[in-house]
Amino acid sequence: MSRRYGGSPAGTIISIIADIAVLILILWIALYLFDANTANTTVSWVHDAANWLSGWSHNLFTIHSDNWRTAVNYGLPAVVYLLIGHAVAGRVNRT
Template sequence: MRGIDSVIRTVAHVLAGILVIWIIMDLLDANRANTVVGWFHSAADWLAAWSIGLFDVAGHTLQVLLDYGIPAVVYVVIANVIASRAFGRP
């Protein structure tokens, strides 16, 4: 079952990567009218919908890091736990 745990981890890392790329784009003030930037924004908003506004802090930078960084970490941690528990060696 080595392949399935790798797929689970890879999917989680891709999702986290989308969130991290959006964090970087937002903090660098990327042009939201651009198609690629718009796609990352939409995807990140969908992936982080449950965490946006979870914490209300002063400052745009910290707010973006919390809104999109928390789900990135959660997805990777959950995927690693699932992959190791479900498909790990006994």
């Protein structure tokens, strides 16, 4: 593993899970903004996973632009998972 994931195995696992969640959310934002074919199995899977990960933040803000609404509805959870996941991992690594 790289230096970024140094520390206890539990902290490493928490960091990797947070990074994967963030990657899925950012990937869905990119796929949406580039009008990916939602009938594609991979695109559909990414969308379903992103919906599950970001269900708590949908329609948190009233935004009329579809692109901005998607960026906020999926970007906000990405930031939250990144910050909380790595904070928890750092805490686990210190104990």
